[in-house]
Amino acid sequence: MDQLKLLVIEDDVDQRDLICETLQDSFGTRVQVMPVGSRREALAQDVASFDLILTDYNLPDATGMELLAELRSRCSTPVIMVTGENVAQIAAEAIRKGATDYVVKTGDYLFTIPLVVQKNLTVAKIKRENESLRQELEHALQEVCDKNVQLEQSLKKVEELAATDPLTGLYNRRHFSKVLDQLFAEAQRYAKDMSCVMIDLDKYKQLNDSYGHQVGDELLILAGKVISANMRRMDVAARYGGDEFVLLLPQATAADAASAAQRIREEFKQASALLLARQEGVSMSMGVGSIAGNHPIHADQLVTLADSALYEAKEAGRDRISLSQGKAKQPITHA
Numbered sequence: 337m338d339q340l341k342l343l344v345i346e347d348d349v350d351q352r353d354l355i356c357e358t359l360q361d362s363f364g365t366r367v368q369v370m371p372v373g374s375r376r377e378a379l380a381q382d383v384a385s386f387d388l389i390l391t392d393y394n395l396p397d398a399t400g401m402e403l404l405a406e407l408r409s410r411c412s413t414p415v416i417m418v419t420g421e422n423v424a425q426i427a428a429e430a431i432r433k434g435a436t437d438y439v440v441k442t443g444d445y446l447f448t449i450p451l452v453v454q455k456n457l458t459v460a461k462i463k464r465e466n467e468s469l470r471q472e473l474e475h476a477l478q479e480v481c482d483k484n485v486q487l488e489q490s491l492k493k494v495e496e497l498a499a500t501d502p503l504t505g506l507y508n509r510r511h512f513s514k515v516l517d518q519l520f521a522e523a524q525r526y527a528k529d530m531s532c533v534m535i536d537l538d539k540y541k542q543l544n545d546s547y548g549h550q551v552g553d554e555l556l557i558l559a560g561k562v563i564s565a566n567m568r569r570m571d572v573a574a575r576y577g578g579d580e581f582v583l584l585l586p587q588a589t590a591a592d593a594a595s596a597a598q599r600i601r602e603e604f605k606q607a608s609a610l611l612l613a614r615q616e617g618v619s620m621s622m623g624v625g626s627i628a629g630n631h632p633i634h635a636d637q638l639v640t641l642a643d644s645a646l647y648e649a650k651e652a653g654r655d656r657i658s659l660s661q662g663k664a665k666q667p668i669t670h671a
Contacts, residue, residue: 340367340457345378345391345403346418354446355390355418362450375403384411388457390439390449393419393426401433408434414456418449436460501575503553504560512574512582519572519586520635523627531593531626532638533583534646535563535600538619538654540579547612555579555618558611562604566596582639590626590659597622597657619655621646630660 342359346352356369370386372378375398383389389407393400400417407415414436419426427438436456439445499511507515523530537543537559544552556579563573563581572584583600585593601620609617623645625638632638641660649658 339365340387341385342367342369342453343378343381343383343386343389344369344371345373345375345389345395346371347373347392347394347396349373351392351441355449358446358449359453362453374398375406378403379406379410383407383413386411386413388453388460389413389415390418390453391415393417393421393430401430404430404433404435414460416452416456418445501560504556504575506560506563506581507572507574509574509576512572512576512584515572516584516635516639519584520627520638523586528587529589529626529628530638531585531588531590531624532642533585533593533597534576534623534639534642535559535581535583535597536621536646536650537579538621538650540618543612543618551612554611555608558607559604559620562600562607566599566603582642588626590624590629593624593626594657594659597624601655601657621649621654622657623647623649623660624657625660631663 340363344352344355344359346355352371352373356371359367359369370381372381373396375395378389378391391400391403391407395403400419404415404417407413415434416437416439417427417430417435418439418441420441422440422442427440430438436459437452439448439452499507501508519530522528537555540552540555543555556575559579559581560573560575563583567573567583568585570586571588574582576582583593583596585596588596601622604620605617607617609615612618623642625632625641625645627638630638630641632641641662644662645658645660649656652658
């Protein structure tokens with residue numbers, strides 16, 4: 337067990353010796369008692385290193401209250417006021433200003449001191465243990481919070497990975513289908529237009545065979561970057577499969593979508609020429625469908641209309657944008 341350190345502040349030498357002897361007799365080798373006779377001597381000590389402080393109320397260079405205020409500014413060590421002033425008002429003021437107990441020098445007060453000291457040491461120990469438990473609990477709660485944040489981040493990353501095409505960084509086809517249904521339903525609910533652009537790299541297979549799969553992948557990555565750079569915040573783009581991409585534009589007409597598609601075609605052609613180190617870049621064929629222009633009855637039909645327009649662009653010689661002219665077939669009803 338660690339030895340306890342007690343500081344006794346008493347200007348009367350006889351009283352100081354009696355208090356120190358009483359404490360030493362009561363606690364034996366468990367305590368080390370340091371006696372001083374003034375405020376100056378007391379504050380010359382490392383007061384925070386003591387387990388408990390006993391101080392007289394009347395000192396030659398300060399009152400007990402003044403010393404108590406200075407002690408409280410330096411440490412949280414329990415302080416017991418020992419005085420001949422048997423005045424309830426002084427005792428109450430001492431407690432209010434931070435003393436943990438008050439002993440009056442009257443009668444057999446020396447027999448009382450060891451009991452008061454033991455009580456205050458026990459209370460201080462319980463407070464320290466409670467504070468330690470509180471800190472441990474706060475630390476544990478913080479660790480739980482940190483783990484929850486890490487878990488949320490991990491789950492978000494897993495969700496992003498599950499929804500993202502690993503090569504281009506765009507959404508994958510499965511996630512696009514979920515977003516498509518949601519945005520189509522919102523467009524119908526609020527009577528808003530929405531357009532879909534299907535995009536295909538012209539003669540990609542031949543390029544892949546001629547330049548190799550690594551360059552082929554770089555072309556797909558480049559396409560993803562060009563598409564992303566020409567999207568609005570509300571737009572959704574995905575790699576639909578192979579060298580085919582899809583772009584969904586909420587609250588955009590077919591003309592708006594065609595304009596965005598034209599920018600993508602031109603930028604990709606320029607950027608791919610630099611990538612392949614040749615004068616002519618890779619062209620794109622595109623098909624555009626829209627709710628207002630084609631009146632699809634469900635989300636998949638909007639994509640089908642855009643895909644059909646893409647096929648028309650391919651058939652017409654590639655490197656162009658084709659707007660769907662068709663109307664969605666209405667379901668057959670029987671009388």
